Amino acid sequence: MAPLPAMPVLVPTAGGAAQAGPGPVRFRIMRAGSAIGVHEVALEASSGGRVAHTSVEIAVRIAGIVVYRYRHRFAETWSGEGRLLSVRSHLDRNGTVRTLEGRAEAGGFVVNGSEGAGRLPAEAAPLTWWDPAIFRRPLLFDPRTGRALHLRVERRDLPGGAFVVAVAGDSDGTATYDAAGRWIAHALTGDDGSTVTYEQIG
Secondary structure, three states: OOEOOOOOOOOOOHHHOOOOOOOOEEEEEEEOOEEEEEEEEEEEEEOOEEEEEEEEEEEEEEOOEEEEEEEEEEEEEEOOOOOEEEEEEEEEEOOEEEEEEEEEEOOEEEEEEOOEEEEEOOOOEEOOOOOHHHHHOOOEEOOOOOOEOOEEEEEEEOHHHOEEEEEEEOOOEEEEEOOOOOEEEEEEEOOOOOEEEEEEOO
C-alpha cells in the first residue's frame, strides 16, 4: 500500500480551550432556509476508551419529490490514551454506496475502502468535527474515503472562552465550539456549491 501524503495543521492553542470536553450533538441541517436533514453524533464507552457514532441523513426535495439523498454512517473507536483504533464508514449518495474500514497497526493506521487502500500516520484522525482536539493532530483524513486532506486550519477565539475553527482546502467548513469544547454550530459548502448551516437541536 502506498503511503498517503502528510498535511500540516496549524491551530493556535492559546487559552487552553483545545483541552475540550466534547459530548453528543444533534443538528438540523439547513439549506436556503429549509431543513434538509439531521447530523447526529452519539458517544459510548468501549474498553477504557470510547466510540463516536456519526449519522448524517439528508433529503433535498423539489415540489415534494426527493431529488438528492445522502446517508452516511461513521464509527470511530478511540483508546483511553487518545489513539485512534478503528473506523468504519458506510456512505450512500443517491444510491451509490462507498465503504471504508481502518485500523491501527504498528507504526501507522491502515485504511481500505471503495476508493483504495493506504497507510496513514498513527496520529491521524478523521475530520468529523465533534472533538476540536483533532485539530492538534498532524494529519486529518476524509472519513468517507480515508484519503489524507490538505488543509489550512485557523482558530479564532470568541468572548467567554468559545472559539471558531475554520478549515479550507480539500474540505471547507467553519465550526463553533463553546468554552467546554462542545460543537455548537457549523457551516460548509454543499455538493452543489450552496451554503449549508447547522442548527443545534435540543
